[in-house]
Amino acid sequence: MQNARPLPQYLVQRYQGWKATTHAENKAWYRRLAEEGQRPRAMIISCCDSRVHVTSIFGADEGEFFIHRNIAGLVPPYAPDGDHHGTSAAVEYAVTVLKVANLLVVGHSQCGGVRGCHDMCAGLAPQLEDKSSFIGRWMDILRPSYERKANIADESARLEAMEKDAVLVSLENLMSFPFVRDAVEAEELALHGLWNDIGEGVVECYDPASDRFVPV
Structure with a gap:
């Protein structure tokens, strides 16, 4: 090479x-x-963003977290189509081999991937619509979120809403994996949705009872 x-x-x-x-x-x-x-206690799915450092946030040592990072920390739907699926493979390994007890999806503020999805859907980033754009096709996972949040007038509020919605989309997609669903229903695995405000150092956790993210 x-x-x-x-x-x-x-x-x-x-x-x-x-x-x-x-x-x-x-x-x-x-x-x-x-x-x-390794016998990690949890799997973390987070964004590639260099500002998001989950081991520092939670004070984790080596061997404690099984970490997978991708653009915007997204999980695609279950699709056993024979193609390459890095995120799906990581989830399968964590749940079926390592048998982690907790799986955390971590979103964050000022997410470039979410911004890219927003701009693509708004017609401001036509290059992402091209079939050859890996980023654009990956962010198609979040396209429905733009439509759900398009009525929010303030752009910064709309983007934050999409960042948090990305976490929920990923949690919903995780439940489409049979082995994840089985582990959750057997109470062998718990799913958690988090959002990190980078500047303020705040971590919020999704509360299904109130259907909102609340400070940890």
Whole structure:
């Protein structure tokens, strides 16, 4: 592979610092993780956005979360069509192999993916409508949300509503997976919907009783 290059020096230095401190001080723990395998307590599905750092938010250690990230933290509907499905594969592994007890879908403020869906549906991003756009076709999952929230006059409020709706769409789609539905109905798995306000550091959790997101 001729296009691969060595790591940037700043990453090399950060790795060496981690190896000399965090790893050196916890060698037994890392060896245990390697020898005994992973037994995460929860799966986290979140956005690729670099500002969303769920391990920091929840103070998690290595081995505690099984994390999958994609654009806007979406889960597609169950579709066993033989195509490539990275998110679906991650969910299947977490639920059927790792048998996580909790599955969290985490949305966030100022989400670029949700903004892209909004602009695409509003006719402001025609390039995303092209069949060759991976982003556009992925964000088609959220297209119905734009239609549901189009009556909100204020754009920032509309976008926030879509960000939270994206979490609910993903939770609904998770229940279309037979193995997820079976685990939930057997009370072996609990689903949770969260939304993180990046600037304020606020995490809100969806409350089905009131049908709204409430601060944790």
